[in-house]
Amino acid sequence: MQILLIHSDFIEYxxxxxxxxxxxxDDDLKKGRMEEVLAVFVAVEKSDEDKxxxxxxxxxxxxxxxxxxxxxxxxxxxxxxxxxSSLSSPKTAIETLKKIEELLKEAQFEVKRAPFGWYKSFxxxxxxxxxxxxxxxxxxxxEKCVMVLKEKEKEEVVSEALKSEAKATSYWHILTPxxxxxxxxxxxxxxxxxxxxxxxxxxxxxxxxxxxPPHVELMRRLELADYEPGSDSGNMRFYPKGRLMKSxxxxxxxxETAKMGAMEVETPLMYDMNHPxxxxxxxxFPARQYSIEADKKQLxxxxxxCFGQFLMNHDMTIxxxxxxxxxVELTRYSFRKEQSGELVGLRRLRxxxxxxxxxxxxxxxxxxxxxxxxxxxxxxxxxKIGINLSDFxxxxxxxxxxxxxxxxxxxxxxxxxxxxxxxxLWDQRFFYFVLKFEFNxxxxxxKASALSTVQIDVENAERYGIKYIDSTGAEKRPFILHCxxxxxxxxxxxxxxxxxxxxxxxxxxxxxxxxxxPTQVRVIPVAGKHMEYAKKVAGxxxxxxxxxxxEETVGKKIRDAGKEWIPYVAVVGDEEINSGxxxxxxxxxxxxxxxxxxxxxxxxxxERISKEISDFPFKRHPLAVKLTERPRFV
RNA sequence: GCCGUCGUGGCUUAGCUCGGUAAAGCGGCUGAUUCGUAAUCAGCAGAUCAAGGGUUCAAAUCCCUUCGACGGCUCCA
Numbered sequence: 001m002q003i004l005l006i007h008s009d010f011i012e013y014x015x016x017x018x019x020x021x022x023x024x025x026d027d028d029l030k031k032g033r034m035e036e037v038l039a040v041f042v043a044v045e046k047s048d049e050d051k052x053x054x055x056x057x058x059x060x061x062x063x064x065x066x067x068x069x070x071x072x073x074x075x076x077x078x079x080x081x082x083x084x085s086s087l088s089s090p091k092t093a094i095e096t097l098k099k100i101e102e103l104l105k106e107a108q109f110e111v112k113r114a115p116f117g118w119y120k121s122f123x124x125x126x127x128x129x130x131x132x133x134x135x136x137x138x139x140x141x142x143e144k145c146v147m148v149l150k151e152k153e154k155e156e157v158v159s160e161a162l163k164s165e166a167k168a169t170s171y172w173h174i175l176t177p178x179x180x181x182x183x184x185x186x187x188x189x190x191x192x193x194x195x196x197x198x199x200x201x202x203x204x205x206x207x208x209x210x211x212x213p214p215h216v217e218l219m220r221r222l223e224l225a226d227y228e229p230g231s232d233s234g235n236m237r238f239y240p241k242g243r244l245m246k247s248x249x250x251x252x253x254x255x256e257t258a259k260m261g262a263m264e265v266e267t268p269l270m271y272d273m274n275h276p277x278x279x280x281x282x283x284x285f286p287a288r289q290y291s292i293e294a295d296k297k298q299l300x301x302x303x304x305x306c307f308g309q310f311l312m313n314h315d316m317t318i319x320x321x322x323x324x325x326x327x328v329e330l331t332r333y334s335f336r337k338e339q340s341g342e343l344v345g346l347r348r349l350r351x352x353x354x355x356x357x358x359x360x361x362x363x364x365x366x367x368x369x370x371x372x373x374x375x376x377x378x379x380x381x382x383x384k385i386g387i388n389l390s391d392f393x394x395x396x397x398x399x400x401x402x403x404x405x406x407x408x409x410x411x412x413x414x415x416x417x418x419x420x421x422x423x424x425l426w427d428q429r430f431f432y433f434v435l436k437f438e439f440n441x442x443x444x445x446x447k448a449s450a451l452s453t454v455q456i457d458v459e460n461a462e463r464y465g466i467k468y469i470d471s472t473g474a475e476k477r478p479f480i481l482h483c484x485x486x487x488x489x490x491x492x493x494x495x496x497x498x499x500x501x502x503x504x505x506x507x508x509x510x511x512x513x514x515x516x517x518p519t520q521v522r523v524i525p526v527a528g529k530h531m532e533y534a535k536k537v538a539g540x541x542x543x544x545x546x547x548x549x550x551e552e553t554v555g556k557k558i559r560d561a562g563k564e565w566i567p568y569v570a571v572v573g574d575e576e577i578n579s580g581x582x583x584x585x586x587x588x589x590x591x592x593x594x595x596x597x598x599x600x601x602x603x604x605x606x607e608r609i610s611k612e613i614s615d616f617p618f619k620r621h622p623l624a625v626k627l628t629e630r631p632r633f634v
Numbered sequence: 635g636c637c638g639u640c641g642u643g644g645c646u647u648a649g650c651u652c653g654g655u656a657a658a659g660c661g662g663c664u665g666a667u668u669c670g671u672a673a674u675c676a677g678c679a680g681a682u683c684a685a686g687g688g689u690u691c692a693a694a695u696c697c698c699u700u701c702g703a704c705g706g707c708u709c710c711a
Contacts, residue, residue, distance in 0.1 A: 113685095211706085220645090229684095229702070304711075339709060350708075426654055431711070443704095455711075482711080527668040534698095551668080559672035575672060585671070593672060632661075634645070 001055045001096075001138040002083035003047050003062065004041040006072040006126050008331040011039045013078070013114050013122035021090035022117030024046040033111050033277055035073035038067055039124055042100070043083035044093040048138075052092055052183035054496070056099035058138045062305065063100075064107065066134060075104055077113040078122070083135075132336055154461050173423040175396070179411040181423065192420060198393040213445060215497035216345035222564065223633045225346060234343040234350030236490070239624035239633040241518040246353060248491050248516055249385060249534045250330050251617040253355045253486045256381055260373070262326035262357050267308020273298040277314075277464055278307060280469060288337040290350075301335035310464040313360065318468040320362055324370050325468075325480065326358040334488075346494035347449055353489040360461075360468065360478035367456050367479040374435060374483045375413060380450035382439060382487045384616070386513040388497050392439040392451060394421035402434040413437065432459040433482075435593065441495040444502055451487035451495065456480075500565070509590050511565045518623075519566045520609060523582075524557045526573030534572050537582060541570075542606045542615060544621040549628050558585060560596065568605060569595075 012033035015025075040063055048055040067073060079097060082085055086098070096175040104111045114120060148158060167200060173223050174187040174195075184203065189196040200201050219225045224242030228235055238246060271278050273291065282289070282300070289300040302308070309327050318325060333351040341350055361367040361373075379389065394417055396410060403410060414421050436455035440448040460466070468473045484490050500510035516521055520543035525534035531549060538545045548557045554571060561569045569585040581599050589596040600608075621632050 216704085227703075233702075306711095336710090341635065341637095341707080342709060344704080433711080436711085450710080453711080491711090524671090526670055529668075553668095553674055554670050556673055562672055569671085571671065575670075578695095583671080586645060591701095597671065630645075 001045055001060055003030070003059060003136050003138070004080065004083060004197070005063070005066050005134045005136070006039045006041070007066075008037055008039050009125040009127060010035040011037055011124040012077050013120045015115060015118040015120050017321060019117045021116055021120065023094050025115045025118075025602060030112060032076070034074055034076045034110075034112055037076050038063065038070060038072050039076045039078060041078045041080035041593075042097060042558060043081055044088040045098045046088050048096060049088050049092050051461040052088075052096045052100060055138060056103060059100055059136075060103040061089040062136050063104065063139065064407050065129055065607050067109070068521060072171050073108065074110045077101055077104075077111065079114060079116045081481060089489075092317040099172070107479060110282065113448055115381055120492070159231075159379055160406060161620075169426075169531075171425040171426060172199070172415070173425065174373070174420050175414050175422045175423045177411075177415045177418050179414075187420065189313075190367060194442045195393050195422065197442050198395070198440055198448050201442075201446060201448045202422060203394070212500070213345050213347065214501035215347070216316065218497045218501065219346055220492070220634050222308065222497075225490075226634060229456060231463075232350060233340055234338060234348070236349065236351075242493070244461075244518050244619060244622050245373065245493060245512070245516050247619060249489050250332075250353065250355070251487065251619075253489075254328065254330060254385065255383060256615065257328040257355065257357050259328070260326060260377065261324075262328035264361075265309065265312065265327050265329050265367060267305060267329060268302070269335075270299045271307050273300050277311075280463055281307070281310075281460065288339075290335045290337050302331065303334050304337045304354070304482075305329040305331045305334070306358065308459060309356075309358050310466060312479075314359075314464050318360065318466075318478075320468055320470045323360055323362045323468060324366055325360040325478075328355060330355050346490045347443075347447070347496070349490055352491070354381070354484055355486060357483040357485065359481040359483065360466065361481065362468065362470070362478060364456075364475070364479060364579075368406065370481050371435065371456060372409070373414070374454045374485070377414065378419070378439060378454065378483075378485050379533050382452060382574070384513075385492050385496070386516070387441065387451065387492065387499065389417055389419070391495070391499060393448070394419075394423055394437060395424065395441060395450075396435075396437045397424040397426075398435040399426050399429045403431075406435075416446050433457050439487075441498070442493075443495075443498045444505075446489050449487075449491055449494070452479055452483075452485055452489060453487065454483045468543075505594075507592060509587055509592060511567060511587050514543075514567045514609065514612040517546065517560075517565065517567050519546050519621065520613070521568040521570060521605070522561045522564075522566045523547045523548075523555060524561070524569060524571045525549065526554055526571065530573050530577070533577050537570065537572055537602060538625065540602045540606075541609075541617075543609045545625065546621060546625050548621070549626045561585075561596070568609065570605065 009035060013031070015030045042054070042059070063075060067075065077097060077100060079093065079355055087093070097116060100115045101111050110618060159576040172184055173555060174184055176181045176182070184453050219242070221240045222241065225236045225238045225243065228237040255563070257298065258264065270292065273279065289303060291300045293299070309329065330353065332353045334354050335351050338348055340351055343350065361370055361372050376405060382392065383389065396413060398410070436453060438450040438453040440450050442448050461477040461480055467476055470476050495514060500512070504510040521541050522536045523538045523545060525547070527529050528551070534547050538547050548561065550557065558569060567587045570582040572582055581601055582605065584598050584600055585595045586598055
C-alpha cells in the first residue's frame with residue numbers, strides 16, 4: 001500500500017470517462033469537494049492482496065496519526081494508481097478502499113471517496129506547512145515505515161531521526177538580551193531585518209526571491225572552486241587559490257581548538273553499517289548516507305567525525321582528572337547524500353570539510369560551562385574568518401526541561417551577542433541533544449545556512465559505552481559536546497563570497513580578509529625596463545606577492561588586479577626607482593572605479609600587512625610569481 | 635526525489651518563434667606598441683551546438699529520454 005497525504009484547503013474532482021475497471025457509481029458521486037481536508041491518495045498493491053483487511057487497518061492507523069497532527073477529521077480518499085508500479089487487482093483495490101472508508105466512518109471521520117477506475121480531473125490546494133505533504137508505505141508484516149526508491153527498486157532505510165523530526169512539535173520564540181521571551185508575532189522586528197528573514201525561513205519556510213546565487217559565479221571567476229562533472233553532484237573541485245583559502249581556514253580553526261586543549265586525531269572515512277553501535281547511531285542522526293559495498297561488507301561514508309572519535313573514546317581509559325577531554329578532527333570529507341534538488345554551489349554539498357570537536361564532560365554543570373566557552377570561541381572564529389556578529393543570526397534550541405533548569409544561562413548567551421535570537425523549544429527530547437545553538441548566515445536570497453554549532457549530547461556516551469572513572473573509583477557516563485567552530489569550511493567561503501557580493505551592491509569594494517587573500521600584494525612594473533626593480537621590490541615584500549609581468553598597459557593590469565580582489569597593488573616605474581618608494585593602491589580604502597593610491601616605502605607596506613596577518617596561519621602562494629607563467633583554470 | 639526553467643568555442647552570450655553555410659565580445663596565440671592607475675591596436679586559431687534517440691531531403695532549431703546547473707517544493711544533526 002502506498003499512500004500520499006496532503007493537508008489541503010480543499011480538493012475537488014469530477015469524473016470524465018470510465019475505464020474498463022471502473023466501479024459503478026451513482027450520479028452524485030461523479031463530482032465531489034471537501035474543504036479543510038486531508039486528501040489521501042491511495043495505491044493498493046500486489047503485496048496487499050494476501051491480507052487486504054490488515055492493509056486497510058494499518059492505513060487507517062496512519063491516517064489517524066496524521067489527522068491528529070494536522071487537526072482535521074475530514075478525509076478524502078482518492079484512488080491513485082501512479083503511486084505504485086506493482087498494483088493489486090482492481091477488485092482487491094475497490095474492496096480495500098471501501099474497507100478503509102468504512103473503518104474511517106466508524107472512527108467518526110467525515111469521509112468521501114472518489115470513485116475507482118475513472119479518469120477524473122481534480123484540483124487541490126495544498127496548505128504547504130511542514131506536515132502538509134507526507135507519504136507512507138505500508139507493508140504486511142513490517143512495523144517500520146520505509147520509503148521506496150523507485151529507480152533502484154531497493155528499500156532505503158530512513159533513519160528514525162528523520163521520521164521523529166516529522167513528529168517533533170516545535171515552539172518558536174524570540175528571546176531578547178533583556179530576557180524577554182516573546183512569540184514571533186509579538187516581537188517587533190524593526191531593525192532586525194535578518195532575524196526576521198531567518199525566522200521566516202525557519203518557521204514558514206517561505207522565500208520570495210528568485211536570483212541565481214552570486215557566490216557560484218564568484219567561486220569560478222576567482223578560480224577558487226568549480227563543479228566536477230566527473231564526480232557526483234555536490235562534490236567540488238578546488239583550484240589552487242581555493243585550496244589555499246580552505247587550507248588557511250582549516251589550519252586556523254584547528255589552531256584555535258588546540259589553544260582550547262583539543263587533541264587532533266584522524267579517523268576512518270568509512271564504517272561498517274552493521275556494526276551494532278553505529279547502526280543504532282545512524283538511526284538517531286537525520287542524514288542520508290553514501291553507501292558502498294566492499295567484499296561482503298556494507299559500508300557507509302561518515303557524515304561527521306563522531307563515529308571514529310566515539311569508537312576511540314570507547315577504548316580509552318579516562319579518569320575524571322582528564323576531563324573535560326577534547327578531541328578534534330578536520331573531516332575532509334564529511335559526506336551527506338543530500339537530496340539533489342537541495343544542492344547549491346558551495347552552500348550545500350554532498351562532500352564537505354568540517355572541523356568536528358567533541359568534549360567529554362563529567363556532569364551537566366561542566367557541559368554547560370564548556371558550552372559557554374565554545375559559544376564564545378565560535379563567535380571569535382567566525383569574526384576572524386570575516387563573518388561578524390552582524391552577519392549571522394543566532395538560533396538556540398532546547399528541551400523544555402533544560403530551559404526550566406537553565407533559564408539564566410540561556411539568557412546569558414543572548415546577552416553575549418547582545419541581540420535577539422530565535423528560540424526553538426521542544427516538549428520532549430526528539431534528538432540526542434538537550435541544547436544546541438547555531439550561527440546562521442543569511443544570504444541575499446534570504447536563505448539561512450548554519451555555520452558554527454555546539455550541542456550537548458546526553459545519549460551517545462551510553463550508546464558507545466564511553467565511560468570515565470570518578471574520584472571514588474566508580475564508572476560514570478560523561479556528557480558529550482559536539483562542536484564545529486566554523487561549520488563547513490566550504491560554507492564559510494560561500495558566506496564570504498555572498499557577503500562580498502552584498503557589499504559590492506552597497507557600493508563597498510568587495511574583498512577577503514588580507515590573511516585569506518590568495519595574492520596579498522601585486523607588483524606592477526610600468527614597462528619592461530622596470531621588471532628588474534619590480535623583482536627587487538617583490539623580494540623585499542612580506543606576504544604572498546606576485547608580479548604582473550604581462551605586456552599590458554598599467555590601466556589594464558590595475559583593473560585585472562582589482563578583479564582578483566587583491567588588497568595591495570604596488571606600481572613601480574621611473575618615479576619609484578628615483579624616489580625609492582612604491583605607489584600602492586589600497587583596496588580597502590578604494591571606492592568603486594576610484595582607486596585609492598598611497599605613496600609609501602616597502603617597509604611601511606610590510607608593516608601594514610604584518611599587522612593584518614600576524615595572528616593567522618600563513619602559506620606561500622601556490623601559483624608562479626610571474627603572471628605569464630601561470631595557467632588559467634577556468 | 636517532485637515540478638519548472640535553462641544547457642551553443644576556455645568564459646559570457648546571439649542564432650531556436652518560422653528547420654537550410656553557427657555569429658560576436660572576453661580570454662588564448664602571433665605581431666605592433668614600452669606605455670603612470672579600473673579594458674592599447676591588428677591578425678590567427680578555437681564549436682561533433684550537454685549526451686543519446688526520433689521526425690525530416692535537411693535539426694543548434696521540432697519531439698522523446700538521460701545527465702547537469704539554477705529556481706520552487708520537500709529536506710537541512
